Amino acid sequence: MTGRIVIVDDHELVQIGLRALLTEHGLDVAGQAATGAEGLDLIRSLKPDLALIDIRLPDMSGIQVCQEIRKTDEATRLAVLTALMDKNVVHACIQTGVQGYLLKDLPAEELLRAIQNILAGKAVLDPTVTGYALKWLEMRQESGAEKEVLDLRDVEILRLMAQGWSNQAIGKYLHLSENTIKALVNDIYRRLGVKNRVEAVMEAYRHGLL
Amino acid sequence: MTGRIVIVDDHELVQIGLRALLTEHGLDVAGQAATGAEGLDLIRSLKPDLALIDIRLPDMSGIQVCQEIRKTDEATRLAVLTALMDKNVVHACIQTGVQGYLLKDLPAEELLRAIQNILAGKAVLDPTVTGYALKWLEMRQESGAEKEVLDLRDVEILRLMAQGWSNQAIGKYLHLSENTIKALVNDIYRRLGVKNRVEAVMEAYRHGLL
């Protein structure tokens, strides 16, 4: 079960730690990247068995990286590695089709076991987040309506909002009317429990959605 | 310049990374701790030449750890190692008498050099932090022309903006009129080179001002 692994994390300390941990146990770290863009290039060119991707990267969100990869590549296993545990992020990850959601403060041994499991073909969610995931999957199957959760388009809109775009500009960009954007934006506020643009963007940013 | 070093960090990955980096370059990691309490015990018993301390620990702040140590021990060098850059934290660290303030996303090589410098008796502030520290010291000494720089009140206003407050609310809170807040806010936009609230808050957040 030797696996070629790519690490995408902007903290070089974490890179070093991961590589030390993985190589020590016979796993092959084929490449490392510090930004989302570099990570995309690396994954596309190396086609590793597994990519470990940090959520918070300097240029883009790790989730976006996963989405990009999944557009053209269903084979490479993806796992996000993050310090935070957030409902919306977990859901976005599952929707994107990642095989693992791992927390950085996990003991090294558990982390290693999780990675080995993913390489072996299993999907691994950190135990502390499994509850959320299961509940969400239940709702998905039976009622289909999974209210209160931000979908990918919501996150896209939040990203544009965070760049200072107006509703009108967002509407033109997404080929929707300004009125529709306003409705969607209000929905986002309700789901995030905030009452204006700045709060929404800050919430999203803190939760690693951007 | 062989130094005995203690690491206090709750992320085992970072511990592993640091240890690999340091031992690889002939430095001696004498001990590691995952909590502030453990860290205090370890530093007091081992009396290392340098303690690298994470700011965010499960039981207490790394700054508190430094303060505790400094109560009885002026000799052990202390350096905080953190992912976040906060002006207030920097200020507190300098007042506590730490020798280093290092950011986790620094390239490994620079990190290593910084640590070697600290062991050699120099005090090292991360370059991105030094600016703030110097500016702060300037303002203390003289009323030198510090144009184009956000002062403390600007940052306070940005903090309130980031929490979703309206200009009116900010004005009431700071005992200023809404019109004055508007003028100040526009000044902030000009200095940050942005054109609306969301952008300003994002800029400030990215620059560690919040």
Added chain:
DNA sequence: TTCAGAAACACCCGATTGGGTGTATCAAAA
């Protein structure tokens, strides 16, 4: 003393946001 410039406003105005109600379409469930 006079002058320059800052700080703290007032007033104005168009653009945008926040929030509500209402509607046409379409697809899936009852």
Added chain:
DNA sequence: TTTTGATACACCCAATCGGGTGTTTCTGAA
């Protein structure tokens, strides 16, 4: 078949924001 819901709008309106001009007051330098 009917009904439900989700989606993508339109219209409306008050509040707020973005940005400009102009006034007063105070302080420090010429």
